[in-house]
Amino acid sequence: MKTVTCTAPVNIAVIKYWGKRDTELILPTNDSLSVTLSQDILHSKTTISASKDYTQDRLWLNGKEEDITKNRRMHNCFRETRALREKMEQADSTLEPLSTYNVHVCSENNFPTAAGLASSASGLAALVYTLAQLFDLNVTVSELSRIARQGSGSACRSLFGGFVAWEKGEAKDGSDSMAVQVAPESHWPELEALVCVVSDAKKGTSSTEGMQHTVQTSPLFQERLNIVPGRMEAMKKAILERDFQSFAELTMRDSNQFHSVCLDTYPPIFYLNDTSRAIIQLVHAYNNSSPDGKLKAAYTYDAGSNAVIYAPKENMREIIQLISHYFPSQDAATYFTDPYNVIAGA
Ligand code: DP6
Secondary structure: OEEEEEEEEOEEEEEOOOOEEEOOOOEEOOOEEEEEEOOOOOEEEEEEEEEOOOOOOEEEEOOEEEOHHHOHHHHHHHHHHHHHHHHHHHHOOOOOOHHHOEEEEEEEEOOOOOOOOOHHHHHHHHHHHHHHHHOOOOOOHHHHHHHHHOOOHHHHHHHOOOEEEEEOOOOOOOOOOEEEEEEOHHHOOOEEEEEEOOOOOOOOOOHHHHHHHHHHHOHHHHHHHHHHHHHHHHHHHHHHOOOHHHHHHHHHHHHHHHHHHHHHOOOOOOOOOHHHHHHHHHHHHHHHOOOOOOOOOEEEOOOOOOEEEEEEHHHHHHHHHHHHHHOOHHHHHHHOOOOEEEEEOO
């Protein structure tokens, strides 16, 4: 028996992935870009054991056993990593035949699952990374990213720290659809992220389901596909130049556009709630109060109501004070069950 434990971080997109051109291989309709958050505070932790005595593959998520037979995406990750291990075993007969063993997987998130906090991204990234360690795979992080993509699209970005782009690729088989690092976490240490847990309830519409309804029904979505390539270039430039003004405006505009295409989906998808919208207004009011007209903070929302606020470190204390003033402690249980102060970077 062999057992390995690894953790993987959450990433929060500033240019959103929304829509697939191939739902089986998980190939996106547009490029996306995210910031990987520090693992110390938000992560998925996965332990995998492989044993010749196990009679079947089994999975426990946050302590509860799940039916793995229905989990096609996990099987994609098992299949790909086992195939790589098998090749190694064929080349070297002294290796333990781990590729033939069943595995037991235990995975835990230290944050609300499926509440729009990128739990699938860190969860599937942790799964693939742990399998790679278990099988001693001698492959690049990009290759692991390509495998993690087949578990959950956004997971391919969580294999890297810092600022990460997922290039949608052109190949039909998905061989060129994987993440690349735009800049390491050390590139922009002044940039921080504040995660505001508005609600830890499971979201009504999953990203997987929601994005395909958007592809099928939203005319606005087609327009977004024309806009994203220019935004990707502008965002990469902003990051490389540590230009918070451009980074902040692009981040807020892209979050707003993503939620607009959700609203344009028929029937509409609502991820934001009144508290999320109040935070958007608060961030704009805060930016408008800036004496030199410079942006001081940017919000972004994934497929859920929780806000992530990106800001230079020097503004963070003020932002936390504002948030706690307008969303006072008696509401804490409802609105900010667990406000993490997360420093960007793995
Ligand atoms: C709004 O990666 O969860 O967070 O590929 O179907 O697993 P699947 O979807 P998922 O979608 C994430 C969507 C998003 C934007 C983003 O992270 O880029």
